[in-house]
Structure formats: structure tokens, C-alpha cells
Amino acid sequence: MDAVDKSDHYEVGTYEETPSLLSIIIDTNPRAWAAIGDTLPLSRAIANILVFVNAHLAFSNANQVSLIAAHVNRAAWLYPSASTPNKPAQPKDDGGDVEMQDAAAPPPGSANKYPQFAQIETAVLASIRNLVDSTTKQDLDSTTTQLSGALTLALCHINKATSSMSASAVNATSESKTSDTVHMGLKGRILVISVSDSEPSQYIPTMNAVFAAAHGQVAIDTLSLSGDATFLQQACYNTGGTFLAAPSPQAILSYLMFGLIADTEARKSLVAPAHDTVDFRAACFCHGKVVDLGFVCSICLSIFCEPPENAECLTCGTKLALGNYGSKPQVVPRKKKKKKRPLNGTPAEGTASGTATPAL
Template identity: 55%
Template sequence: MNAVDGSDHYERTITEESPSLLTIVLDTNPHAWALLHDTLPLSKAVANLMVFINAHLAFNNANQVAVVASHSHRAAWLYPRPPNARGAGEDTVMTDGYDRMTKAPNDANKYRPFSLIEHDLLTSLRELIDSTTTEDVSSTTTTQMAGALTLALSYSNKATVTYNESGVSSSGKSHPDGGENPTDDVPRGLLCRILVISVSGDLAHQYIPIMNTTFAAQRLRIPIDILKLSGDTVFLQQASDATNGTYMQLRNPQGLLQSLMLGFLPDQSARTHLISPTQEVVDFRAACFCHRNVVDVGFVCSICLSIFCSPPEGAICLTCGTHLALGNYGAKPAVVPRKKKKKRRVVNGTESGSNVGTPVPRE
């Protein structure tokens, strides 16, 4: 019947593997990279990252990549560049000179897509660093990791919707109306994952937004991989564990490229056949809502599940206003006086005998 009504003319079989979208979150905290400058400067780390990106794109012609910078005061796109950064009407503007800031150089010895990505990424990173003022650096010593993860999730979700609306499915049949072959059990669709290259330490003040992004990634089945170059972050460990990602902490940051190529290059479909490196112990501690301190033992509101390191003033939850039933917490314990034992009198260094005579058996 397909040959009769002509529907077979619109069917095409696609046997290619599912494309992969790799969204990289690069921590560009100036304070952290200043400490790593003697071991691994930022310029060398970006060069290693470009080799890793090229390897990811070389696996499949349909693979995609995006890079987000987690800076000290904001999260910014490095690649792809925002439309306003490229300039309006770039196709029709005619200039006499050659603008190296908007056009990629023509290199016959380099693959054109690799050259375009490298040019846009380095240009965006240079603009981000140049726009960072002394006040921005001195105002905070941390990084906007939660904002960068939010941008990465939003881009991944938008790319997935766009790919599904295109009506093309890998390892199956595609129809003009976007229908797919339901009998094919081969994984299809755009495989999205997030790789975080972190150099910052404590992120306790971003506990709530980071956990929100973790749960969103878990729902979307987007793994979050963590490559820790320095410092220790409890919540990134939890994000990687909750989303079935890969967590790796490098003792020697100079081995960045080897770790990227061997530990984070395989996508979700390839990882089913491999044993990925991961952490043996996960720190599941939380941060309190009052002081943003990581706590081992705290007080939890039974209504909104807010965590406090100490009972708030008036035993009132700072989030929902519920009265916390603390019981006898903070009350002084009842002191029971101990019975004093009678001390024996000591005469000339020897204990005196008792005034009571020795009992004699009665006749």
C-alpha cells in the first residue's frame, strides 16, 4: 500500500548514530586561575579544551558543542556567540579593512569548522576578560556556577526541541510529519550532556539554585560531568551522582588533556560499553538556609524542608514561617544532687575505728 499511495517516496532510512550535544561550562574565576597559573595557566587550559572539542566534533558530523563561561560576576556565552555580539547586518556591511574581531582568519592548514569555533571562543573569552573590572574581581572570590548551569540546561532543552521538530530520527525512518518507527528499540534523538571544568572551591551560597538545576537535569536525563582541577565542592559531587555523570578530581592539573580525552569523550551510548571513572564516596551534606554553611547535623522544617544549623529566633522557619517544634531543646537539664558519703576520721595517718562495737553472737 505504501507504493500505491506514494508514501514510500517520502520515507528515508537513516542508519547514522544519534548526534551528541556537548555543553561545556568553563569556570573562569580569576582568583582560582591566579593560584593555578604556575601549574596550568588559563591559556593552556583553553588550548587543551579546543583539542577536546575538535575530537568531539570529529566523531560525528552532526555533533554539536556549546561553551558557557562561569565568571566571577556573571555567566556568559563563549560559543556560540549571541546574535548581538556578532553585530547586526554583518552580511551587508562593507569595509575597506579586514576586521579580525568579527571574521575568522582563513587557514588552509586547519579544518574550517574547527577554525570558526576557535576564533569565536577565543574572541568571546577575550571580551569577557577585558570587560571585567577591578571592582568585579574584588567584590567576590567565587563563580556564578548556578547561572552557567541554567544557561547550559536551557540551551540543551532548546536544541532537543529543535531537533525533534525537524522530524529526523537516528537509526530509524523519518516521515514528513515527524513520525518515527515505534518498533525500533535503538536509542534515537539528540544526546545532551554537560561538562563542568571547575577550579573554584566553596559554592555553599548557591546551594538552592545548583540543586534545582541538578533536579532539572535529572528529569531531562542530561548527565552532568565534573572535572575538578582544584578545590572541593560538595554540591557538584551530588550533581554528578544524581545525574549519573562522571566525577574526576585531578591531582595533577597538567594532565588536563589526557583526562578529557580518556574520561569525558564518550557519550551516553558509548558509556554503556565502558567503565567510566567515578568517585567512590559522595559527600551528601547540605548547606543551611540561614548562614549558607555546610552542616553535618541540622534542624529541618517539616513543611518546606528548610535546613538550619541552629534554631532560628523564636523557633520560626525563615522560609515558610512555620513554628518549629523543638521540644525540650535548649532547656537546662535537671540537676540531681548526689548523696555525700561520710568520710572516716583519720588519726595519726590511720583510720579510726568505728564507735560501734563488734557484734557478739548471742547465747
């Protein structure tokens, strides 16, 4: 029939909605939250973040979410929380029967609340409470927020989820050869809610995580409620994310819903917020200072605020060619100008004449 029918035939396939995995990193530095506690307490910020999470999950049944806390001494999972291993059942002495363990009861909540929303809310609040209770006074002595560790956890989770979904999509396609449905891969992105300044000691591991995210096409978005998030500006710029600095932290939900709710696919059809100026300053490898000008090793690209000892790179040991740096400039004596001699007794130009000016 195809040989008789000369009309063009088109194969029409259906495309499933692209699922989105949103990994939210919450800066839980106690000192930073105490500084803005009068404007935005941590409890109210968590409540607004949960509303934003519910909105992300409501867009599609295939959307996923994960929450990670960047604390002062560690990076901890908030959701999904680490599951504790079940204790082995102990046999009884009478009759040899084994004691059975009942399944975990669902979290109590209102009948009008979506079960998944209630499950995430219960897990996040319990994890935050455990994180705050486990923080000691010795932990508060450190002011460094473990942002690099939280970014690494988020990237590993996105990579694992993407790989598993791609494998399941390939298996489903191979089993149903007659299906015309095209399975789209999982698209992941990271949202950082920052309240503290960028720590110079975290520059190297943070930039390593940023370069890994850029290589994996994972966008990093940032909502800076307070502090100087210099390194996060570079992270958003290098990964194609959105950076928002909130002048009013109490309006955190407005910034999240109107500026950061759209994923990378939806942003192609929207006008996303853009930051005009980006602080590209880096931290030196020798003292950990944020510098404007420095010395860069041509082999490993290490940055130094001053020439290292013996002009050797502290990272790779390469002998650096500093040229004439540090030497005093050579002072060249100024040449004296020769005076012009008068020709044939006539005065030179610009000199007074020998005769007096006649009087009128």
C-alpha cells in the same frame, strides 16, 4: 502471497547515530586561575579544551557543542557567541541608491584546518579575550563564581536544541512515510571544569539546577583542577555523571580524553571512572555555612545550622516543633543500695568471720 507463504517476515529498519550535545562550563574565576597559574595557565587550558571539543565533534557530524564561562559576576556565552544585530543600511543622497553590506569574511586560518574547528576556535578565543578585558577591579572583589547561572544557561540551551531536533525529526518522518529510518533524539550532557571552591551562597540555585538536570536526564560531569568542589560532587552523583579530581592540573587533556570523552550512550559499554566517597554536606539557609548536622523543616526541607528565632521556618514560616530541644536534662537522684542484714547472727556473704584463723 502472505497467506501462502508461512515463513516469518521481519521489518528491518536502519537507526541513525544518536547526536550528542556537549555543553562545557569553564570556571573563569581570575583569583582561582592565578593560584594555579604556575602549573596551568588559562591560555594553555583553553587550548587543551579546544582539542577536546574537536575530538567530540569528530566522532559524528551530528554532534554539537556549546561553551559557557562561569565568571565572578556573570555567566557569559563563549560559543555560540551572541550575534550582534546588523545596522540598517543608510540610503545615499545621490541617486537614492542603498549602500550594501558585504557578508562577513571567514576567519583566516590554515588550509589544513577543518572550517568548523577554526570557526569555534576563533569565536572562543575572541569571547575569552572580551571577557577578560571587560573584567574590572570591582569585579575582582567578589570571589563567588556564578556556577548556577552557567548551569541554567546550559540546561536552557540543551532543552531548546532537543525540542527543535525532536520537532524536525517528527516532520521528516511524517513527510517520508515510506522511509524505514528511525530518528533518534538529541542527547545532552554538561561538563564543568572547576578551579574554585564551592560557594555556600550558590548552594540553593545550584541544587535547583541539578534537580532540573536530573529530571531532564541530563548528566553533569565535573573535572576539578583545584579547590573543594563539594556541590559538584553531589551534582554528578544525582545526575549519574562522572566526577574527576585532577591531582596534576597540567595533564588536563589526558583527563578529558580518557575519562570524559564518552557520552552517556557509550558509557553503557565502558567502565567509567567512579568516585568512592561523596561529600553530601549542605549549606544552611540562615547563614550560608556548610554544616554536617542541622535542623530541617518538615514542610519545605529548609536546612538551618541552629533553631531559627521563635522556632519559625525562615522560608515558609511554619512553626517548628522542637520538642524538648534546649531544655536542661532532668537529673534523677541515684537510689541508695540497702545493706544486707545478717541472718541469725551469722555474717553475710563477703564479710569477715567472728573467730580468728587458727595458727599452725
